[in-house]
Amino acid sequence: MSPVAKSILDVEGVNPRIVADLGQIEFTIRHVRDDVADHYSEADLEEAYRLIMANQISGSQFRQIVDQAQYTAQSLFFDDIIVLLFSSESHQAVFASFDYREDFPIFKIIDQATDSTSAN
Numbered sequence: 001m002s003p004v005a006k007s008i009l010d011v012e013g014v015n016p017r018i019v020a021d022l023g024q025i026e027f028t029i030r031h032v033r034d035d036v037a038d039h040y041s042e043a044d045l046e047e048a049y050r051l052i053m054a055n056q057i058s059g060s061q062f063r064q065i066v067d068q069a070q071y072t073a074q075s076l077f078f079d080d081i082i083v084l085l086f087s088s089e090s091h092q093a094v095f096a097s098f099d100y101r102e103d104f105p106i107f108k109i110i111d112q113a114t115d116s117t118s119a120n
Contacts (some may be wrong), residue, residue, distance in 0.1 A: 004086045004094040007116035011109050014098065017081070022049060022093040052095060056087055073110045075094045082106065086113050 002021045008017060009031055018040070019031040027049045032040075076083040082100050087093040094113070098104065 001030050002094055003116040004113045005096075007112045008084075008094065008109060009113055013104070014029075014105060014109065017097040017099065018095070020045075020095045022052060022095055024053075024091050027095075037046065038087045048095075052093065053091065054091060056085075056091055072114055075106065084109060084113075 005019050005021050008014075008016060015033060016031055017033050017036045018029065021028045021030060027045070029045070072086070074085040074087070076085070078099065080100050081097055082104060083095070083097045084106070085093055085095055096109075
């Protein structure tokens, strides 16, 4: 398990829906919350993986355009879900989704994930 995935799972008071390590050619689900496990088929997860990795590649080009070589996390806010994507330079990433709530500790999660990569 990557240090970032582990750090996300260790954040107190947060129960992720899904946490996955994304590699260059495959992904590994590290955690799926019981109440959402039946919502996602293997085909759904595979399609999501392909879309995320395609976004990672195009995102590298976008970061160059806006003169930002590195970002800490990409966040996507939906009506009732928050997705955080932590990428590395080698087209690897950690995907984590959470239930959206007003007091969601987004910066606590980002800081803990960032600290986990600094420690290694």
